[in-house]
Amino acid sequence: MFSKACEYGIKASIFIAINSFEGKRVSPKEIAEEIDSPQAFTAKILQALVRHGVINSVKGAYGGFEIDKKDIALIKLSQIVNAIDGDKIYNGCGLGLHTCDENRPCPVHDKFKVVRDELKHMLEHTSLEELALNIKSGASFLKTIT
Amino acid sequence: MFSKACEYGIKASIFIAINSFEGKRVSPKEIAEEIDSPQAFTAKILQALVRHGVINSVKGAYGGFEIDKKDIALIKLSQIVNAIDGDKIYNGCGLGLHTCDENRPCPVHDKFKVVRDELKHMLEHTSLEELALNIKSGASFLKTIT
DNA sequence: TTTAATTAAGACAAATTTATCTTAATTTAA
């Protein structure tokens, strides 16, 4: 469903959010350890999230990645997915037709639309805040137990 | 959402079904032309569909691919997707965790479940027959206009 | 039985995604 890059991006954003609640910046190393992802690849994804304004980076000593506390509740999964995978999840045809719309639909256009609308709704209504709070409370987890 | 292989597999199956209604077998060449896909790659996917019993192949002169008429209404999209992409669409964790269940869910487990269940339901309740009939009636299309 | 037509299979190649490594640029603090 999502690319690996997107999976890492979501998990990294959650971990950054958790730490930003406490005013702490985190490094790619910490992030990669906490979400069980390849560090250098994760760093690339963080760069993309910074470019898209989802997270902030501070260079130099005592630097790291962070998210403005007041933004955490406003950031939706859709923004993270969009920053990394683009909008193909919204606009792409289920069967890969270049143009697929009501006028000239692919065979699964209507059926696919229901599923995609559900996905879209989920992404647009799920905030980083609620995901981060669930991790903090122990209701969900960022990686498999070692 | 689906792999290219899966997209081609679905479109190919629909085209084969349409022709099987009329008792005609079709070749990989015809199929690839009709669904606008790379021929040799499509042939590989057809082999997988044959191995999984979704379609039949007949070698030699006057051979080609076909589907038993009586099966067309019974074949569901889920069988095609499963033959090509496996069951990861059903069992995989939205964030790639190796184990993700009610006991130890990933951050999007519940939210993702709703979307995946919708997709699963769609795939399991959409028959090759209805997709093929919609193409025949001109209500949907297998490729973009040239 | 032979030939022509066809799918099957496997080796290969290209493109994309995932992952790593090295160096540059920036920033804070001493």
Add this chain to the structure above:
DNA sequence: TTAAATTAAGATAAATTTGTCTTAATTAAA
């Protein structure tokens, strides 16, 4: 101002997916 700590960027490599090509195996019909 210098040094240390950090992210940014770009080159490279590995893995996977997508796509191609050649040859083998099979089959129907003449």
